[in-house]
Amino acid sequence: MTYRILDASGLRDWLAQQPDLSERLGSEAADWSIREVSDGNLNTVFLVDGPVGALCCKQALPHVRVAPDWPMPLERALYESRYMQTVAPAAPGLMPEFLAYDADLFLIVMECLTAHEVLRSALIADRALPGFSAVIGTYIARSVQATGWVNQPFETGARLLEQFSGNTALTRITVDLILTDPYRVCDRNPEPEAGLREDVTALQNDQNLHQAVGRLQERFLTVRQALLHGDLHTGSIMLDGSDVRVIDGEFATMGPVGFDCGLYLGNLALHLCAVPHKATFLRDEMLAFWQSFSTELRSSLSKEGGDQWALSGPASRQDLIETFLNGILRDTAGFCGLEMVRRTVGFAQVADYGVCSTEKDRLLARQKALQIGQTLVVQGASLRSFSDILSLMGL
Numbered sequence: 001m002t003y004r005i006l007d008a009s010g011l012r013d014w015l016a017q018q019p020d021l022s023e024r025l026g027s028e029a030a031d032w033s034i035r036e037v038s039d040g041n042l043n044t045v046f047l048v049d050g051p052v053g054a055l056c057c058k059q060a061l062p063h064v065r066v067a068p069d070w071p072m073p074l075e076r077a078l079y080e081s082r083y084m085q086t087v088a089p090a091a092p093g094l095m096p097e098f099l100a101y102d103a104d105l106f107l108i109v110m111e112c113l114t115a116h117e118v119l120r121s122a123l124i125a126d127r128a129l130p131g132f133s134a135v136i137g138t139y140i141a142r143s144v145q146a147t148g149w150v151n152q153p154f155e156t157g158a159r160l161l162e163q164f165s166g167n168t169a170l171t172r173i174t175v176d177l178i179l180t181d182p183y184r185v186c187d188r189n190p191e192p193e194a195g196l197r198e199d200v201t202a203l204q205n206d207q208n209l210h211q212a213v214g215r216l217q218e219r220f221l222t223v224r225q226a227l228l229h230g231d232l233h234t235g236s237i238m239l240d241g242s243d244v245r246v247i248d249g250e251f252a253t254m255g256p257v258g259f260d261c262g263l264y265l266g267n268l269a270l271h272l273c274a275v276p277h278k279a280t281f282l283r284d285e286m287l288a289f290w291q292s293f294s295t296e297l298r299s300s301l302s303k304e305g306g307d308q309w310a311l312s313g314p315a316s317r318q319d320l321i322e323t324f325l326n327g328i329l330r331d332t333a334g335f336c337g338l339e340m341v342r343r344t345v346g347f348a349q350v351a352d353y354g355v356c357s358t359e360k361d362r363l364l365a366r367q368k369a370l371q372i373g374q375t376l377v378v379q380g381a382s383l384r385s386f387s388d389i390l391s392l393m394g395l
């Protein structure tokens with residue numbers, strides 16, 4: 001079968017021809033109910049409900065879903081399916097179960113998270129139970145454990161590089177939208193609100209800032225510490241109480257671990273700017289994130305390691321671990337800052353600002369995010385502890 005964009009009835013026909021998937025749904029195709037829930041920028045997502053079970057079906061479109069005149073290669077679905085299969089064994093229960101991939105339709109079928117809600121929506125509605133960030137810290141540490149240069153022989157990284165280096169279309173989005181566009185005049189940037197124009201002009205003319213952004217570009221494009229999720233914002237996480245799952249790994253690429261950490265924290269920090277009275281809650285989440293990430297990584301590294309471990313006894317191994325973590329911390333600060341800036345002035349902004357009740361509050365929230373973001377970008381490389389990051393956020 002050749003590629004075609006599936007609607008609900010096309011998907012029903014296709015599923016009816018897949019015995020394993022039909023069996024999970026139960027009964028006859030006519031008894032399945034299908035609803036589209038796409039809310040991301042790129043792809044179509046359908047949830048299919050049958051008398052026995054449910055499925056989630058995600059199809060890549062040949063263009064950006066929210067910008068049909070922006071073409072986008074279909075292969076991102078292949079990389080997402082590879083990512084799920086690569087990380088799932090190391091992170092049991094932390095992602096939806098991968099069920100099938102159709103290479104002609106660029107379609108992924110996975111476990112349907114029926115009771116779950118997207119973390120960003122849960123935060124906005126003030127429904128997220130504390131503790132989700134510790135799970136995300138664990139998730140990143142485990143994916144580093146399975147794919148990272150410090151944990152695995154270099155051949156593992158070489159194979160992953162081969163499997164993911166072709167994901168250039170989505171890496172291009174990252175390079176443009178996160179690492180370039182907010183700092184230049186560009187058609188993709190939306191017109192800023194009047195009160196923010198001066199701040200945007202300042203971003204475009206600050207040479208010192210541009211040098212720091214350039215250093216982070218270099219980190220992102222040349223450091224291959226582990227397989228990254230690549231788009232780990234609060235819209236790529238779903239939760240049901242304490243059951244937390246990571247979705248949407250289509251940006252997967254080998255890169256610096258601090259990129260995933262920074263995107264995640266950057267989205268919590270954006271929420272903080274929009275909803276400052278939640279400072280204690282968000283500070284606790286950020287601390288719990290770093291605590292679980294660093295504890296889990298330290299413990300896995302003290303037990304086993306990649307090639308450099310062959311050279312080190314326990315004491316120098318401790319030094320290597322701390323040096324590695326400090327490097328991740330500095331990258332985390334920088335990428336966190338970049339995420340705060342781009343989600344405030346760039347192409348794909350965040351719904352969190354919608355919580356502000358007046359236009360004035362919204363402007364203040366955005367200005368705050370730009371100020372914190374730029375400071376993190378410029379000063380990130382000289383930070384020494386996680387509390388330095390929190391201090392720069394006013395926490």
Ligand code: ADP
Nearest residue numbers: 039040041042043045056096111112113247248
């Ligand atoms: P995109 O790549 O277009 O951003 P996502 O993978 O983020 O697509 O999915 C878009 C939306 O579909 C999510 O925000 C969520 O609401 C829903 N969704 C995605 N995966 C699942 C799943 N496994 N179970 C239930 N809903 C899901």
Ligand code: MG
Nearest residue numbers: 040235236248
């Ligand atoms: Mg998404």
Ligand code: MG
Nearest residue numbers: 115116240241
């Ligand atoms: Mg629920």
Ligand code: MG
Nearest residue numbers: 040042248250
């Ligand atoms: Mg996506």
